[in-house]
Amino acid sequence: MGVKGLQNFMQRCCPEACVTVDLRKMASQHVARNTTSAHSTGPTLVVDGMACLCHWYTCENWVCGGQWREYMDVLKSWVEAFNSIGIRLVFFFDGVVEEQKRQEWVKRRHRVNGQISKIFRHIKEHGEQPGRELFCLPSGLAAFTSFALRSLGQEVFCSVQEADYEIASYARQHCCMGILGQDSDFIIYDSAPYLSVEKLRINSFTTVLYDRQRFCRAIGLAVPQLPLLACLLGNDVVSKEQMQHIRNNAMATYRKNNPAPQLGAPQAQMVLAVSQYVSSLWGGEEEETGHILQCMNLSAPHRELLKRGICSYLLPGQEDLQRGDISARPSAIALKKYVSPEILKACREKHVAAEGSMVYPVVFEGVVQCSNTLEDEQDTELLPQALVFKSCRQRIYGLLLDHDGSTVDTPAIREWFVFPGNPLKEPHMVHPVPVNLPCGRPNLDLLWFGTGSDVSALRLTSFLTILDCQDFTELYGSIEVSLLAVLCLVTYIVLQVQAVSQEDVDAYLSQAVCLSMKSPQELQYIKLPFLSSRAVQLGSLYVRGLSHLLGANCASGYPLPNTALMPWHSFDGQLFQSKYLLAHSGTETTVLLDSDSSRLSLFLHLREKLIETCRKRGRVLQSRPTPIAPEQSHKSTSVPGYRGRHAGWTSGGCEGWRTRGEVRGEHQHRGGWRERGEERTDRSENDNRERLWDRGHRGGGQHFHPSTYPEHHSGGLHNMNRPPGQSRGRSYRSRGRYQLAPRWSQPPAPGT
Incomplete structure (x- = not known):
């Protein structure tokens, strides 16, 4: 929200109203003025989190899905800088889109879609990330930033009205030192002084204050x-x-x-x-x-x-x-009858505290929206994330609104999801789908407020059922919780998107397994020979999937700690891009896992579980290596570890693509989801080669057969993850070295 052209007018025509200020001096003056105030809590800045995102995300790579560990370091440094001068920070993030502003929201989404088309065109033409003139924030950055700030000990709020209004209200009510943002509406609100985040110089703690009193004197109001x-x-x-x-x-x-x-x-x-x-x-x-x-x-x-x-x-x-x-919207009133007053109260509290995900807009508003995602409108085989995760959302809606065991008369949820081909003229009406368990349909009040081992097991089963991953119950406690989430998410994607190949799965799983061994600095300096536009979309798809896992986790009563679902524990854009290029070049699995035997063992175990689960559901994972753009490879230097069929990614090593007649850039399409509608049918591809399960064994040395693991000897790590009363399952005796860490009892330090 903002008044078009007003701030520019102030800067050009009312320079006396644009005052450079020192935040340290402002803080001292604020303390001196409020020492006798009963409501004084020290100098506090109310921060418009949405306006700060593009200033916080200073990581060089932004197109591959996000450099999340590096980003966490940036946030930590930013917060510590203000704490060092005694300024308290309170953050607000948008939690709703008010219907009166829906059309403006739609206009902005269409503008960003045009920018995204240019981004993919640039990647295909140049094999590299475009400049900052086409900068687009990584998917899900706002939602995950609120969790990141909470893990750093900050006070974070998610709005239930227009965020600017709540920011101005909070600042006025609590006599705050100022509002830090970048929106001309903060000039209009009669609230705390408005400070520019765009003009902020964190090293000197200076910025520009837009003085509304001086502005009014200048224009005679x-x-x-x-x-x-x-x-x-x-x-x-x-x-x-x-x-x-x-x-x-x-x-x-x-x-x-x-x-x-x-x-x-x-x-x-x-x-x-x-x-x-x-x-x-x-x-x-x-x-x-x-x-x-x-x-x-x-x-x-x-x-x-x-x-x-x-x-x-x-x-x-x-x-x-x-x-x-x-x-008091009609849709909100209509949906409230499907949940208890206790659920309504808890739902709002979770939302305001930025701890919930997706549940508040479903229960209170009957509407869910999702902004732009880096998706290639020319790629007709990779489904948009809105369609990929639709069945997941339907089960979340069903779990939240399953009143007295029935969703027959439950109103449809209005979805405003941005994806190529969606004109956004009206919402998609999506009907809830009930979550059916062997013991019947789970009761939401029991999931949220119940206690005991049976309830803990029910929460986990509900979460896994939403993702169609019930088979992974026995893995809870035997592998790190974040890796269980990775396995669930990648399996769900494979079941929903027939174009996802064995190589894509190898890239997803190998980067998640290897991530814990990398420091933020190592991740930052990964050198890529070029970018694959397909990998860019797959990276954004994964991060959007994590947002859906958060929604499923909240709806199920938090069987997993939200911390385990954060991207900095399972995803790095540059690392994923590098693993994608390796996997699609035919690199040996040992190299894909950085020649680490324990990581290779874990990777093979996860892949075996995924393939087994998909096979039970009629989904046979195919090997389909995607040709790499040969024209771009001569621009890049050799990357250590890229030793597949095209060692070093040199121009000479790319000749094979031309002789095989493969197209430049991406694989050929044979008709996509737009031509077929939302639903896709599985089809065989005669030109696909069956990838050998033990490809990683060709390099010699120790063999790591996926079904062979060391025994779980006494004295090893204890199982701290399994819900009380849940059986260990048949895999208990074969956990061994791939068990990495117990469930976190508290959020780990940033970057870990």
Whole structure:
């Protein structure tokens, strides 16, 4: 949300209102002014988390899915810098999209889709990441950042209304030192001082303060008149087009009274013209806004729209107009009957504390949205993430809204998911699907509030059933929890996307297994010979999948610690891209696992479980190596470890692609999901080679057959993960070296 052009006007035409400040001095002055205040909690900055994301994510690689461990280090340093000067931070993130702003949200999503198309075109043409002019945040960055900040001991809130409104309300209510963000609406709100994150220099703790009092003096208005000015200029509630006639009349009057205006820019003239018009409407500062609106030449619908826009800026204690109750939407009221009052209360608390995922918008709003993802609209074989994870969401909805064991009359959930080909003219209506267990349908109150070993086992079974991975129950406690989540996610993707190959699975699993051995610095300096656009989409698909795992985990009553589902424990974009190139070049499995025997043993075990589960469901994983773009390889240096069929990725090693007649860049498509609709059918490919299970054995040395593991001797790691009362299963005797770590009792240190 923001007033188009207002901040630029301040910087160009009202420089006296843009003041460079030292945050340390501001903090000292704030403490001195508030020493006698009963509500004083020390200097506090309320941080608009959404506005800060592009400033926090300074990692060089952004297109491969995210450099999550490196990003965690950046966040930790940023937080520690403010703590070192005694400034407390409180973070807010967007939790909903208000329906009155849906069309503006859609417009922005379409703009980003156009940018994403350019990103993939650049990768295909140049084999490298585009410059920052096409920068796009990694998928899921906002959601995972809130968890990251909480793990760093910070106070984090997720909004149930417009986030800007909640930020301004919190800052005013708690007498905060300032609001750190990048949105001109913070000039309009009569709240704490607005500080620019874009102008922030963390080394010197200086930034620019946009002073609303000085701004008002410069344009001849009072602070209470700013909301009307904002709406007439155009914002996310009142579009510029809807108030065009008011601005035209104001501009005509302004030019008549100022034949030689000092400020020549049309936008500057417009702000001054509308300011003079707003000033002329007030007979006195005490005049009510409602009376002013009645005096304006507006139709009834436009008057009501303007009233709603003004109300959006009025904070608690400031209202001279009635602010609507956003929680009283018909869809929200209709869905509340499907859950108990205790669930409603817990659901809202989890959401506000940024601990829940997906449950609040389902139960309270009946609507779920997901922003843009790095997806190639030209790749017709890889399904968009919105379609890949649809069945997972349906089961989450079914679990949340299964009232008295029935979802027959449950209303459909309105989904606003951005993906290629979706015009976003209206939401997709998605019906809940019940979660059926051998013991019947799980009760949500029991899952969330029940105790005992049986309930713990029920939570885990519910979570695994949502992902169609019930077979992995016996693995709980025998492998690291984050790797269990990886296995569930990759298995789900394989079951949903027929185009995913053996090589893709090897890339997913090998990078997850090897990640724990890499420091953030090692990951940062991985050198890639070039990028695969297909791997870029697969990386984003995986990270979006982690968001769905969080939703399934929350709905099931948290059988797994949310910490284990964070991307910095299972994914690194550059590492995945490197493993993808290795796997698709035919590199030996031992090399894929960095020649580490224990990691190879674990990798083979996970892959065996995945293949076995998929086979039971009729999904036979095929080997289908994707040709690598030979024209790009001569630009890159040799990368140690790339010793497959095309050692060193040299131009000479790429000649084989040409002689085999394979296309440049990506594999040939034979008709995709758009032509077939959402559902895909499995089909055989005569040109696929069956990949040998023990490819990694050709290099000689010790053999690691996937079904052979050392015995679990006494004195080894104890099973601390299994829910009480759950049987160990047949695999207990064969855990041995692939058991890595017990379930975390508390979040581990960042980067671990």
